[in-house]
Amino acid sequence: MHVTLLSIALFFFSFAANAADKPRSCERKEAQSLLEQGMVLQGELESERALEKYKACLAAEPACQACVYESGWSYWKLGQWEETVAAWESVLAANPSDPDVLQFLPTAKENLSLVKVKKIPTTFVSGVKLGARSTPADSPLSLLFLARRQSYNRTPESPLDVFDADIQSPKSVHFSADGKKVYVNSLEGGRTAIFDALGTEKLGLIRHKFTEAEAQFFLEGEKAPWGYSFAKSVKKPNEFVGKPVEIEHSHAGKFLWIPYYRRSYDANGAMPSALAIVDTATDKIVRVMAVGPISKYVKRSHTNRWMAVSHWGDNTVGLIDMRGKKPDAFRHEQLLVVEKKIPAKEMKGDRDSNCGFCVRGLAFTEDDKYLFVTRMKGGGLSVFKLDPKGPAMPLYLGTLFGLVPGPRDLEINDKGELFVTCNASGMVMRVPWRELVAKLGEIPADTKYEARSLRIKASDVSSAKVYVGEGARSLRLSKDGKTIFVTVNKTSELVGVDVSAMRIAARIPVDSYPVGLELSPDGSQVWVTSQGRSAKGGNSVGVFQARYKMQEIVPSAHGEDEKK
């Protein structure tokens, strides 16, 4: 599971200092204070300021290994691998059995070799050469790796390769409605970086950090919706750093909706998470709404009635009524339960994998009368019947199994075709959604809520599929509906699929491990976020140019296309 693996990076900062039998510390009070200040700053990914504290700490107490060790992490986040390796080798010299250093030093050395020696380990692909082109070369779809923003190489050679410390575990990317701005969610960075449409200039930064000063954004105060509640031990539930996962816009691009994976104090993802609403005129957060645990995906309904948020953490989807022009008019509506809600007491262990059905992908049908939800674990597609124009309560129609084993992302086009990626099988499937709803109609009406499921075969419906590679993640349809783009996590590729034939039209390597992608409104660019995995690869956003060569020739007067 991608987040599981990525979260290792998170745990570095949360627990690495405590991984030894007792917390790392300095002897002198002044040094200890500087160590703690540095760790707080590093926790907020202010690596350079953290390093200043560690240097001051070492000036106060040169033998304090805790400060040397922590400086290694700050160098890591700055992509300064030589310094990371030097710091940790120094710690290892003082304590040859330091478990943390023994665990992470090899990866730091591997990254160093990647950047310096250009020896790319077979386990991941990073530092893909800019200017790379997709294959096959003679395909009507041509992709060119144009530019990159990354935080793993501070001194890149190409001027199109830009080091950017705000690219920290980038999870998703989103173009503004007018195509002039691009928002990149740095999940572990707790921030959203804003770039111009070509990625040449950084326009701003949204920090998802909430203190007492931001209390006015929480209109419901400390109350959680849909029966959720915070643990009693949490005294200030609205003071946290949010980990931005996905992005959706509404109101013709006026607002962005950014769900957080979890609140920073909720290490287990068992409490209500939150969703920020950003006014794109100012790129400032204007409201924060509490949502269910581990909120992941967010999708706007076509009639602009709802914003749906999937809760990875407990088999639910929250519907927010977004009618009204101002964010203060938005309100929590129904909580949709996919088969069975996970009780709070069962939210234990690794919540990335202990997530019930791991609900994620969302897609409204063109008329908003149905909402499809993917269940990554167990491989189901759940469907709710909605009443977009009336007051009728949503109805859980049930879950279809048997189409793909691990559906993740999905989209529905204006022809009534549903496209779904499968992480487990590496497939992209196309299927008419009405046929799926008709299949669910075969479930007897008096079937119990939790038993409303049906196992079918792909051949039972008019489906077509194509194998793009293991770990098929995000999926985006081009505006003309002719091409699907998919990020393939395990092979570290961006793949373009010809929708009519369901055949691969182009594939191109990207920095590992890609997760999110987005197309510019004019379709000429594809941005890919490479989040990384197990502290390898990632921390990169690639900008790809897309050319549709058959569509770029002005036809002759009599309709006979001349050859170039």
Place this chain on the structure above:
Amino acid sequence: MSTKTKKWKWILGALALATAAGAEGWALKKQSDRVCRSAVDLAQHAEALRVWLAEADADPFLGTSSLRGPVNSAIAEFRARSRWIQSELGARLLPEQARAAFQQLNTAGDSSAAVSGALLKVAGLKSGLQCEAPVPAVAESSLAQQVDTGNEFWRDQKAHAELAKLEFERDRVIFCKGDELLQGLRRVVQASLGRCQGEKLSAKQAAACDAQKTGPVAMEIADLEKQKEFNMRKLRQKWPEPVLKGLQCT
């Protein structure tokens, strides 16, 4: 009696004299009626012609080349009739305002603005000219028929122009898409070259900056430029200059 009608007083007077003069006078009356009827006829149809010219002038997809077939025939008939009216006899029988209008039309040349202006004046005679008795003439009904046919043809021309607009818009989108890609790449290179200046570059970075001039992005730019030229040639073959003037990429 209106001022305009007063202008016909002298004609009526002349007609009275002609009637008194017997058969010759009857011929003159008949002739004057015919001139009057023709002038009214032209005045009534001048607006249709003016609209054709104005629309052709305003819309590059119609253009002067679309003033052909029945439209052209109707215009030719109209102008021939106008010249006839302005002949010696007509010139004598018509009031000053009408004479001036037809003279302006006959001397307007090919300038659509001048012709339109003259047609407007001819059309303005419509309410002023009152003939003593309607004398149907084959020529007059023929003009009405030609204008009707011309109008029908003009509707077709406009429908074709609308289709041409759609086709041109499709061509424009294709052309501009390539142009946008090209401009975008140029901006990317510009920004990247900005990073190559004013910084302390390593030898490898300096080499990478130099390589920008011949690298994949530069090659892509060259390819897009070639594609743009090719498309521009196609557009020039397909569309007249006035239409191409509207080729704007935002």
